[in-house]
Amino acid sequence: MATTTRSWWGWGTAEDAVRGSELDALLRRVRELLPDADLTPTTAPAVSDLGLPTPRVAAPRALAPLCSHEPTDRAAHTHGKAFRDVVRNLAGDLRSAPDLVVRPRTEQDIVDVLDWCSRSNIAVIPYGGGSSVVGGTEPRVGDGYTGAISLDLAELGQVLEIDRTSRAARIQAGVLGPALEDQLRPHGLSLRHFPQSFEFSSLGGWLATRAAGHYATLYTHIDDMVESMRVVTPGGVAQSLRVPGSGAGPSPDGLFLGSEGTLGIITEAWMRLQDRPAWRAGASVHFAEQDAAVAATRAIAQSGLHPTNCRLLDPAEALLNTGVHTSGGVLVLGFESADHPVREWMRRAVELCRDHGGDLPAPPRYTEDAESTANENTADNWRAAFLRMPYQRDALAARSMIVETFETACTWDRYPELRAAVSEAASAALASTGATGMLTCRFTHLYPDGPAPYFGIYAAGRRGATLQQWDEIKAAVTEALHTRGGTVTHHHAVGRDHRPWYDRQRPGPFAAALSAAKTGVDPAGVLNPGVLLPGMAP
Known part of the structure; x- marks a missing residue:
């Protein structure tokens, strides 16, 4: 089998980067649409030239075999895969690099790591496939912690048990999409959950972010496929009852679905499967x-x-x-x-x-x-373009293009006004930042009562200033989404980047309840601080 190398700075593998005739065709389309764009390429720096900060913490002897402080490991676990992540990587800005990358091999390892971090005031950033586009896996935690680790669940990647009669399987959370389907295929089964990040995202990541897959209707979110979950928290292990449905109070799984690593580490789940389509x-x-x-x-x-x-x-x-x-x-x-x-x-x-x-x-x-x-x-x-979009985004980001998306959901009656507001906000923000570009839209998912619009920005930015330009555009458009009745996110999660609008979207009593749950399961406040809820003051 041919080996591939994950790109530390951008999407996917280095071998699949856009080059040759594909790159020529991409740049030709850009020049047709934006003839004044400066498409001079920027090359990602070598990891050895990044000057990563010295690790601030050292693991206890018992946990040391699980830990890595290698520069390439730390660089690859610093940012997710959003446009702003790629731009910062290209500029060599990795100021938030984790002190250690920790790869547990068992659930007990996770328990031991959380005990150590809780005692030592070390932030724990859960990491599945690293495909977050909202700052969810970035150790941007401020100075209130003695250090930060990236907890990579890649070693927990097995289908542990299959119930063919009930058409379900018990699956470890660290498994990536392709490996999961490979293990289910001999049984004629499939999870049928294929987000754009499928190749580089994990079951635990899908559950923690309430990811949406390829189904445009009905089986939209990963929530619909969960029978039960097992979650390790600093306060203990939560294992929900495996049943097809229950009316026994608020759903325990509902507490952890979408919790984005702030309440616990999802280690495994029983998932509903489907027969493979014919x-x-x-x-x-x-x-x-x-x-x-x-x-x-x-x-x-x-x-x-x-x-x-x-x-x-x-x-x-x-x-x-x-x-x-x-x-x-x-x-x-x-x-x-x-x-x-x-x-x-x-x-x-x-x-x-x-x-x-x-x-x-x-x-x-x-x-x-x-x-x-x-x-x-x-x-x-x-479909082919859909799978290549992230690679093409990287190629354009390296050439001072601003290529990024907003995703939301709204009711059908509000869509015309929301679309107009987004278009107006994007146009004004592009003009104020000096960027020339265009706004696109597609519906990724549908409900009887409304669509999930997915807006794209394609703009010629100013060399060296695209991050600041994008941040201004994002703030303007997200504000328009919020004020016109759209959600801050339909399936990309909240992370750190959407927090200001999420804080305004959620009801006050729910915010209080979520804060109380956080205190109950993570009293030291070490789990993914700054995501969903405020962390320690920087």
């Missing part, structure tokens, strides 16, 4: 008017058809990522089933689209029809 259908629908495309998408979301994929790309998004010119956008549709053909579901969805003026440049594709599934189409082009 029937699939896909189609791409073009629209001449954006409002009609939104209306068609809403009709499908409220139809009870529950498509696996139902992603609406606005004209700019469709052009950038599929090369298709439309005046109203493209709706990427998909259905799948392990039990039955899905032609009738696709037929009805297409009918709803045509009722709103949608046009299919090619007929739907079905798994039973090998010839049509082999034909290249807009949906296939978008």
Whole structure:
């Protein structure tokens, strides 16, 4: 098997970075859209040149074999994978590097590490695959701690038990997406949770951030797939009862789902699985008017058809990522089933689209029809572009481009006003920062009562100033989301970067209850300080 090297400064592996004809085509598209962009490349510094701060703590002898202070380890665990993380890495700004990277091999190791850190006032930053885009894995904890460790769960990556009868499995939290599916495949099972970060994110990370996967409807969040969880906290181990459902008070799992490592370390979970699909259908629908495309998408979301994929790309998004010119956008549709053909579901969805003026440049594709599934189409082009987006973002970030996203959810009645407010805020922020660019939008997930819009910024920044430009744009757009009834995040989590708006979004009594829970399970306050709740004053 060919070996690959994880990039310490950017997305994925070094071998898969954008280069050659792909890079040429990417830069050509940028020059067409933004002819004045300065695309002079910046090269990431060598780890040996970073000048990382000297570790402030040393592990007890019993834990030392689990710990690493190697510069490459510390550099790779300093930031997540957001645009601002990549820009800081390229500039060699790793001032928040963890003192140690700790890789527990057993649950008892985690207990021992938390005991040590609680006694010694050392911040503990849980780390799964490191794909956070909201500052969730960054040891940005201030000076109130004697040190900070990155607790990497990579050694806890096994499927421990499979219940084929109930179609569920007990899985360790450190397993990454591909390794999980590889272990389930021989049993004909799948978790069917494929976020864009799938290759480089873990089950524990999905649970801790309430991640959303590839299902556009119905099975949207990882929450829907949990039977029970096991969580190690400084105050003890929490193991919830494994049942298909329970009305016994507030859900224990609900406390830890989305807790982002502030209340405990998720070590394993029983997860609901699915049989691997045998029937699939896909189609791409073009629209001449954006409002009609939104209306068609809403009709499908409220139809009870529950498509696996139902992603609406606005004209700019469709052009950038599929090369298709439309005046109203493209709706990427998909259905799948392990039990039955899905032609009738696709037929009805297409009918709803045509009722709103949608046009299919090619007929739907079905798994039973090998010839049509082999034909290249807009949906296939978008899927390929979707997986390459983070790599392309890195290539552009290294060339002073501002390429980043906002994701939210709102009710259907509020969407027009929210979209207009975001567009206005983005335009004003781009102008005030001196950046020239554009705003795109796609719906990533759908509910009967509203969409999850995902906005993208593509702008030519000022060399050496893109981080400051982005921070101003982000603040302006996130404020618009908050004031127009959108959530601060639909599936990227809160982390440290969304905290100011999260503090305003959550109800006061809930904030008090969350703070009390934090005190109860983590009295020393060492678990991921500054995420969801205030940490020690810097």
